[in-house]
Amino acid sequence: MPPKEVHVQKTHSMSPQKIEMFKSLENWAQENILVLLKPVEKCWQPQDFLPDPASDGFEEQVKELRERTKELPDDYFVVLVGDMITEEALPTYQTMLNTLDGVRDETGASLSPWAIWTRAWTAEENRHGDLLNKYLYLSGRVDMKQIEKTIQYLIGSGMDPQTENNPYLGFIYTSFQERATFVSHGNTARLAKDHGDVKLAQVCGIIAADEKRHETAYTKIVEKLFELDPDGTVLALADMMRKKVSMPAHLMYDGVDDNLFDNYSSVAQRIGVYTARDYADILEFLVQRWNVAALTGLSGEGRKAQDFVCGLAPRIRRLEERAQARAKQTSLAPFSWIFGKELTV
Amino acid sequence: MMPRLRVSCAAAPETVEKVSTIVRKQLALAEETQVTGETKFAELGADSLDTVEIVMKLEEEFGVGVEEENAQTITTIQEAADLIETLQKK
Numbered sequence: 185m186p187p188k189e190v191h192v193q194k195t196h197s198m199s200p201q202k203i204e205m206f207k208s209l210e211n212w213a214q215e216n217i218l219v220l221l222k223p224v225e226k227c228w229q230p231q232d233f234l235p236d237p238a239s240d241g242f243e244e245q246v247k248e249l250r251e252r253t254k255e256l257p258d259d260y261f262v263v264l265v266g267d268m269i270t271e272e273a274l275p276t277y278q279t280m281l282n283t284l285d286g287v288r289d290e291t292g293a294s295l296s297p298w299a300i301w302t303r304a305w306t307a308e309e310n311r312h313g314d315l316l317n318k319y320l321y322l323s324g325r326v327d328m329k330q331i332e333k334t335i336q337y338l339i340g341s342g343m344d345p346q347t348e349n350n351p352y353l354g355f356i357y358t359s360f361q362e363r364a365t366f367v368s369h370g371n372t373a374r375l376a377k378d379h380g381d382v383k384l385a386q387v388c389g390i391i392a393a394d395e396k397r398h399e400t401a402y403t404k405i406v407e408k409l410f411e412l413d414p415d416g417t418v419l420a421l422a423d424m425m426r427k428k429v430s431m432p433a434h435l436m437y438d439g440v441d442d443n444l445f446d447n448y449s450s451v452a453q454r455i456g457v458y459t460a461r462d463y464a465d466i467l468e469f470l471v472q473r474w475n476v477a478a479l480t481g482l483s484g485e486g487r488k489a490q491d492f493v494c495g496l497a498p499r500i501r502r503l504e505e506r507a508q509a510r511a512k513q514t515s516l517a518p519f520s521w522i523f524g525k526e527l528t529v
Numbered sequence: 530m531m532p533r534l535r536v537s538c539a540a541a542p543e544t545v546e547k548v549s550t551i552v553r554k555q556l557a558l559a560e561e562t563q564v565t566g567e568t569k570f571a572e573l574g575a576d577s578l579d580t581v582e583i584v585m586k587l588e589e590e591f592g593v594g595v596e597e598e599n600a601q602t603i604t605t606i607q608e609a610a611d612l613i614e615t616l617q618k619k
Contacts, residue, residue, distance in 0.1 A: 426576060496578075503581055510597075 186337045186437035187445075189344045197348035198285055205412065206286030206298070206351060212408065213297040220401040221304045230315035233387050235322065246322055252381040253323035258522050260375055261325055263457045265521045266448040267368060268320055270433040271313035271391075272335045276342050277432065278306040281358075284351040305398060312391045319387055330520040334438040341435040346427045352420035355405045360429045362399035363466045366392050368458040375455065403473055414479045415486040421476070422489035425467065425496055440520045447517045450529040460504040468497040540610035548610045551590060555583050566607030583609070593617060 235245030281302045282288045289299035320326050347353040373388035409417040436445045452458045471477070477494050479486075516526040545566050553564065556573050564573065570580055584600045587593070587609060593616040603609045 499578060499582065502585075503578070506585060 186341050187435050187442070188341070189435070191344070191346060193344050194346070194348045196285060196350075198350040198352065202352075202413075202416070203286040209408065210297050213301065213405075216404060216408075217301055217401050218297055218304075220397055220404075221301070222308065222397070224307075227308070228311070228390055230311055230318055233315060233383065233390070234318050249319075249322050249383070250324055252383060253325055255380050256325070256376070256384075257379070258519075258525055259451050259455050259527050260372075260379065261320075261323075261522055262448060262519050262527060263452045263455060264316070264372055265320060265326055265331055266433065266436070266452065267372060267457075268313060268316035269331060269334050269338060269436060270431075271309065271316060273338045273343075273433060274306060274309055274313060275339055277309070278302065279342070280345065280347070281305075281354065283349050284347065284354040285349045287351050287354075301401070305401075308394055308398075312394065315387060315391070319384065326521055327523050330438055330440075334436055334444075334521070337437045337439070338433060338435065341437070343430070343432055343435060345430055345432075346424075350420070352406075352409060352417055353424055355402050355409070356417075356421055356424045357429065359399065359402040359406050359470060360424075360466060361432065362395050362402055363469060364429075364431075364458065364462070366395035366399055367462050367466065368452070369395060371457040375457070403470070407474055410474050410476075410479070414481065415483050418476060418479060418482060418486050418489045418493065421470075421474075422492050425493060429463075438520045441517070443517070447519070447527075447529045451527055454528065460507070461501065464497045464500040464504065467493075467500070471497065539607070540614040544610040544614055545606060547590065548587065548606050548613070551586050552583055552606055552609075555579055555586060564606060566610070567605055569604050570606075571604070587613060591617065 235242050235249060239245075287296075287298035287302075289296075289302055294300075320331070321328055345354075345357050347357050369388045369392035373385045373392060376382075376384035376388055406417065409420075431445070431449070434445050436448070438444055441447060449458075453460065471494055476490060479490055482490060514528050517529045518524045518526045549564050552558075552570065552573070552575075553562075556570075556575055556579060558564070558573060562573070570583065575583070580603070581600070584595050584603065588595055591613045593613055595612070595616070599612060603612060
């Protein structure tokens with residue numbers, strides 16, 4: 185059975201007055217956030233990086249792709265597949281953005297700048313899953329049916345990042361996640377290059393570039409929130425960090441492995457695509473980006489939250505050093521995505 | 530699977546006292562806050578990060594190594610003290 189969220193799901197934790205604040209920020213969003221979208225005509229499309237089925241050279245191009253991907257190790261593929269599945273669960277993320285009070289798309293075609301952002305962001309992200317899906321499909325190295333099953337399960341499971349319909353929590357979460365995807369796609373790009381697949385490196389790289397631009401947008405929103413409501417925002421940041429930023433695909437299931445997400449994460453950690461150190465680094469980056477240490481005029485609770493957040497990254501790193509120092513027992517786990525082959529986890 | 534250590538006897542008061550001091554420091558407890566051997570870390574406001582750090586500190590101060598599965602069984606000051614003494618006797 186696919187796993188379920190274990191925590192109690194809390195809703196609507198932001199006060200109605202703050203909802204008004206987001207309405208009043210619509211012009212600001214129009215001028216500062218929508219400008220970070222790329223016009224469709226200027227956007228890359230998956231076809232730019234794939235064999236061209238309309239050309240005579242299609243079969244040759246596919247052959248070349250398969251020659252390149254032949255050199256990529258299985259553990260790299262497992263991580264790339266996990267990333268692709270995460271991207272393909274996009275309906276969950278658009279849903280999550282539309283759970284947020286004050287910024288949701290009320291009709292599906294709302295002209296509020298927040299809604300325009302959410303739809304356009306979704307549209308840009310949609311290309312990521314499409315590109316990775318087609319590349320993996322053509323490679324012939326992975327069990328597409330098992331992957332497709334995993335995607336169906338994952339979209340069915342959804343996720344609750346514990347953002348409580350609260351855009352403070354929501355945009356802090358997305359800031360973190362965009363940076364996390366920027367880091368991990370950057371790493372899959374680097375590894376693809378190391379293994380000799382320059383095309384795949386470009387694929388991962390172009391996706392990483394999008395994530396960076398999205399990170400810029402979300403961190404800008406939170407920066408504005410820190411400016412308008414430093415106390416509320418620092419409390420929100422501490423809250424998200426205490427709850428721990430859960431990964432979007434943590435409920436993934438392939439019909440076979442009850443520990444699929446843990447096993448996938450373990451491989452991603454081992455090959456250096458996304459590690460506990462990255463988590464600490466991202467936190468530290470955001471704390472600096474938002475100048476949390478310099479906040480003034482905070483309440484007592486706010487100051488406690490500030491201290492907690494500013495001191496957290498070093499604590500996480502120390503814990504991680506301790507975990508690394510212990511001789512960890514590894515085992516082998518089969519991955520249905522690669523036809524049941526076993527990898528060290 | 531390694532069998533869990535069976536902790537058989539209660540720890541000496543000095544050990545309990547030393548553990549209390551460490552826990553008080555980690556959780557930045559006010560002077561007035563009462564703790565006993567039975568006090569649960571969670572009651573004192575410890576999150577999972579605090580609990581791991583408490584175990585790390587105990588390892589340093591008492592010169593013992595706490596296995597992951599045993600670390601997870603510690604929920605009170607008494608349990609921590611008992612485990613430490615059992616490990617010290619090894």
